[in-house]
Amino acid sequence: MPALPLIIDTDTGSDDAVALLLAAASGLGDVRVVTTVAGNVPLSAGTRNALVSLQVAGRVDVPVHPGCERPMTRTLSTAQHVHGQDGMGDTGLLPDPMRSAEPQHAVEVLLSYPRRHPGELTLVTLGPLTNIAAALVRDRDLLTRYRHVYCMAGAADLSGNITATAEFNAWADPEAARVVLQAARPDKVTWIGWDVSRRDAVMTAEDQSRLERLGTPMAAFAHRVNRTVADWARDVTGLAGYDLPDPVAMAVALRPKLIIEREEAHVDIALGDETRGQLIIDRRRSAPPPNLTLVRRVSEAGFKDLLFTTCAGIGQSGRDLKDIPGV
Ligand code: BDR
Numbered sequence: 001m002p003a004l005p006l007i008i009d010t011d012t013g014s015d016d017a018v019a020l021l022l023a024a025a026s027g028l029g030d031v032r033v034v035t036t037v038a039g040n041v042p043l044s045a046g047t048r049n050a051l052v053s054l055q056v057a058g059r060v061d062v063p064v065h066p067g068c069e070r071p072m073t074r075t076l077s078t079a080q081h082v083h084g085q086d087g088m089g090d091t092g093l094l095p096d097p098m099r100s101a102e103p104q105h106a107v108e109v110l111l112s113y114p115r116r117h118p119g120e121l122t123l124v125t126l127g128p129l130t131n132i133a134a135a136l137v138r139d140r141d142l143l144t145r146y147r148h149v150y151c152m153a154g155a156a157d158l159s160g161n162i163t164a165t166a167e168f169n170a171w172a173d174p175e176a177a178r179v180v181l182q183a184a185r186p187d188k189v190t191w192i193g194w195d196v197s198r199r200d201a202v203m204t205a206e207d208q209s210r211l212e213r214l215g216t217p218m219a220a221f222a223h224r225v226n227r228t229v230a231d232w233a234r235d236v237t238g239l240a241g242y243d244l245p246d247p248v249a250m251a252v253a254l255r256p257k258l259i260i261e262r263e264e265a266h267v268d269i270a271l272g273d274e275t276r277g278q279l280i281i282d283r284r285r286s287a288p289p290p291n292l293t294l295v296r297r298v299s300e301a302g303f304k305d306l307l308f309t310t311c312a313g314i315g316q317s318g319r320d321l322k323d324i325p326g327v
């Protein structure tokens, strides 16, 4: 199977970083370009974290383009209480990026790449949907120009992580999420919500020590950057470890066969104060036609196998990951 040509839009914090490793070092993805957006951390920190993560994956050649600094209408609320002040677990051990960010704005890149390569590129979004919505204002048919669009967003079971019922990416910029939903079609756009991560992508104590024992630079990096998320999971979500929402979304894009359960539905998003960012899933017979494919379950074993083999440096690319610069 040829590697999947990818554009990744990310607010790089600790789990985005692991998703970038999967995309760039599993051998399943061909990362052409990365765009960044404010979310987990302010834009400059997320851009730096994306550059560092690609470097750890051995892909300093991938250009990173910063995008929107704030949501469409709301004040930026970051998740530094979850991912650390630096978004990467505040370990003090991050290497400096060897490459700088590109001057061209992310929205220009999201618009121009699929026009140059119609139907070829898969877009994976790992943060608030601000850049995508801004691009859609310019090109209403943008999503159809991609081969497929996968978004880590929402919580289809209405169990939230930022509020009782809302997931962070959908909550952070719900107006942007609505713009994306209004342009979506179920054969083109798939959402993987936090419900999937909570059930099928939790790193138990055993998984965490397995990751640590791999002893490679990528495994050490993936383990360390999730340090503060592990504390948050223990104190707030009560899961049996930290979960990996962006990596499981990336795994679905790279290997759709991991999907165990999905549904097509008409989905909207709540904008009001009490329900901000909550998904409104209309399953009535009288509902408007579906606009989205929602992934509901993923193979936990398949996801973790991809994670461990990638972090062990035995991704299918055959790339020698022993001498990664800057790590
Ligand atoms: C999502 O929000 C962020 O905290 C994570 O990076 C992920 O994209 C999970 O709700």
Ligand code: CA
Residues within 6 Å of the ligand: 010, 011, 012, 013, 015, 016, 040, 126, 127, 246
């Ligand atoms: Ca993210």
